[in-house]
Amino acid sequence: MQTPASPADRTWDDLLQSGTGPVQQTFLDLVRNTRDTVGYHPDIVWGNLQTPEYAAAMLRLVVDFHEIPADIEAGVAARTARAQYIGQGGRTYHVLLGEQALLTNIGGADVMRGQLRRLLDATVLSGLSLGIIPARARLQIYPGDGFSVFDDRRAEVEGFRGAETITDPARLAVFRKAFGLLQSSALYGQDARDLITRVLAAT
Structure with missing residues (x-):
């Protein structure tokens, strides 16, 4: 009889079959x-x-698409709990959003207005450098998948094909290079705030 995999050995896709809660809790532990x-x-x-509200709308889309248990409340609680670590314990975050992230309609206009106001507040958070890449900015690299890199030792990439964890140093170097090139097209500080404000006014 095969021994069941321990929680630590289960992939993101395996965890997802139990609902959004286990995935989001494991990701919270990583954060x-x-x-x-x-x-x-x-x-x-x-x-x-x-x-x-945004997280709930996003996770509802995940539940419906993957036809998994609808434990959205548990998923939202774990996902939004990540915010508590921004500015805490010497942690640093450098995040780039495409302008499309401000425009993609998740949950409707009211949800998006609340989310955009949250982003405005985030531009002054300690420990967070938030850049916005304008839709018309000239890119120094072709567009690719979204990703996160943790302590320069692990990258997480997610899409319709499933989630992928990357730890190979040579592949991690590709993400570092991509991030540097993307960063050169981003707006920061007041310029980023002005862009978010314009999108908010039109939402």
């Missing part, structure tokens, strides 16, 4: 144990900054 995070999210808002 808690990481000191330095960089991430690029071209078309949705970074999970650590999602409002409860």
